[in-house]
Amino acid sequence: MTAIRPDQPRPRLAPLRTAAVAGAVVLLALAGCAARPSAAPTGTPGAVRHIELTFAGGAVRGGVSRIPVRLGSTVDLDVHSDVTDEVHLHGYNRMSDVRAGASTTLEFVADTPGVFEVELEQRGSQLTQLEVS
Ligand SMILES: [Cu+2]
Structure with a gap:
């Protein structure tokens, strides 16, 4: 100027x-x-998706399924197990120890779309698949 x-x-x-x-x-x-x-919004802000899984007698109760999760939501994944292991959420790469007869919770924001396996890491047993979209 x-x-x-x-x-x-x-x-x-x-x-x-x-x-x-x-x-x-x-x-x-x-x-x-x-x-x-x-x-x-691409997810409901503040919304928490609570998912409960039970692993007992060598298998996940109800069988392995694919659970739809809304992109952007907060997921509260609660795993109860009758064996000591680690719960591993692939893709997001979150892990949490679980003791036999107890539960563990993985809480995360589902901010990446795709299909992600959740497994008991030591046993290599798939617990579920989360389909984030
Ligand atoms: Cu794994």
Whole structure:
């Protein structure tokens, strides 16, 4: 920007430029208001998906299934086991020890889409698959 000396007349374009800037500000303000109600989240913020699995007698109760999980949700995966092992969530690479006759919980935000295996790591037994989408 060039400095304007006080003895010089105002440049003729200045009022037009000011009007254009004001117009742009109004448009931005309107766009901001209009966008607010239609902004759809990719997950329900604060929503927790609770999943419970039980491993007993060498197998997961109910059989291995694929559980759909909404992308962006918080997952609370609770695994009860009659053997001591580690619960491993592939892809997210989360692990948690579980003692025989006890439970362990893996809590994570499902922020990566895909199908991910959950297994008892030492035994190599698949517990479930989480389908995040
Ligand atoms: Cu594993």
